[in-house]
Amino acid sequence: MDFTFKKALLGTAAIGAVALAGTTGATAQGVSSHHQFSLTGSFVYMRPDAGNSDYGVRVGTSGGSGPGSVEDVESEYGAGFQIGAAWRPGPAGLSLGGSFRYVSSESKDSAAGTGGSPLLATNVIGPGSFAPVSLASASTDFDNHVFDFGATQELEVGNAVDVSIFGGLRYGSIEQNLKTIYSGAAFGSITSSGSDLRFRSTNGSDFEGIGPRVAASASWTVGNSGVSIFGHAGASLLVGTLETEVAQVNAGSGVGVSASGENEEQSQIVPVIEAGVGVGFDRPFGHGSAVNLSIGYDFESWGGAAGAPQFGSTVLTERNNVS
Numbered sequence: 001m002d003f004t005f006k007k008a009l010l011g012t013a014a015i016g017a018v019a020l021a022g023t024t025g026a027t028a029q030g031v032s033s034h035h036q037f038s039l040t041g042s043f044v045y046m047r048p049d050a051g052n053s054d055y056g057v058r059v060g061t062s063g064g065s066g067p068g069s070v071e072d073v074e075s076e077y078g079a080g081f082q083i084g085a086a087w088r089p090g091p092a093g094l095s096l097g098g099s100f101r102y103v104s105s106e107s108k109d110s111a112a113g114t115g116g117s118p119l120l121a122t123n124v125i126g127p128g129s130f131a132p133v134s135l136a137s138a139s140t141d142f143d144n145h146v147f148d149f150g151a152t153q154e155l156e157v158g159n160a161v162d163v164s165i166f167g168g169l170r171y172g173s174i175e176q177n178l179k180t181i182y183s184g185a186a187f188g189s190i191t192s193s194g195s196d197l198r199f200r201s202t203n204g205s206d207f208e209g210i211g212p213r214v215a216a217s218a219s220w221t222v223g224n225s226g227v228s229i230f231g232h233a234g235a236s237l238l239v240g241t242l243e244t245e246v247a248q249v250n251a252g253s254g255v256g257v258s259a260s261g262e263n264e265e266q267s268q269i270v271p272v273i274e275a276g277v278g279v280g281f282d283r284p285f286g287h288g289s290a291v292n293l294s295i296g297y298d299f300e301s302w303g304g305a306a307g308a309p310q311f312g313s314t315v316l317t318e319r320n321n322v323s
Helices: none
Strands: 002-008 013-020 023-025 037-046 054-059 067-072 078-087 094-112 119-121 131-133 135-156 161-183 197-221 227-252 256-286 289-308 318-322
Touching: 037 094, 054 094, 054 135, 054 161, 067 094, 078 135, 119 135, 161 227, 161 256, 161 289, 197 256, 197 289, 227 289
Parallel strands: 002 289
Antiparallel strands: 002 013, 013 037, 037 078, 054 067, 054 119, 078 094, 094 135, 119 131, 135 161, 161 197, 197 227, 227 256, 256 289, 289 318
């Protein structure tokens, strides 16, 4: 049996893994074995840094008309899991396998106008449609699905050094939504001097893509202590579609309900870069089983995988990275 624990990052993540069938160390896929078949399971704890989290701006000066600081929702840590399997057909160090990862995160935030510096609503559809509000509250949710499949080749470098390379395919999706409620606002011909008016805005972004992935990992064992230093790096190029939409509803006491929305879907190529380093400890228990404990730091960046509406515009083509 193999047990691994990682502290990593999608912003930042901690991963605890349990592997069966005598897995002996981390590789580019995280599933390497001197046995025919291996399984891995991980608990994943990540903090995403996404680009679809701006819900308002403040005027630059008291009583001024220009936007100043941007209000956005700071992402919280989210839990998930990762499972994997690998099959080694022979003694040549080649294995075939795949893994699936799912992470979900939810965050909330709010901001209020003060004195002569009201908060400005910026998710309103239409050019120049900034509107002062007394209070804005926002919530965002984030979902990430990743499936990797391919071949891992272990290379003989030395007794203390293990190197492996991976080549295959990755399917990935990132879905996020930002929901905002504005209170005490004036939109078009509907005005409110109090908080009876509620303006609700929802921004949605959904990317799905598939493409080639390559990765490499290496570890160096320090003497006979069982302690090792490891590192890995990888890259993917996902080809897919990015769908962005905005929906809004005006609703409040005595003003009725009106709704509008915009959406677009475009082809998108998303490069994914990943890297990590850490320290591990292995202890064999006989009969081909072992326990492994590791702690490290991982980073992953998806270029242009988030879509968001531009401030005061009907154009929804703004592209942001997700890390």
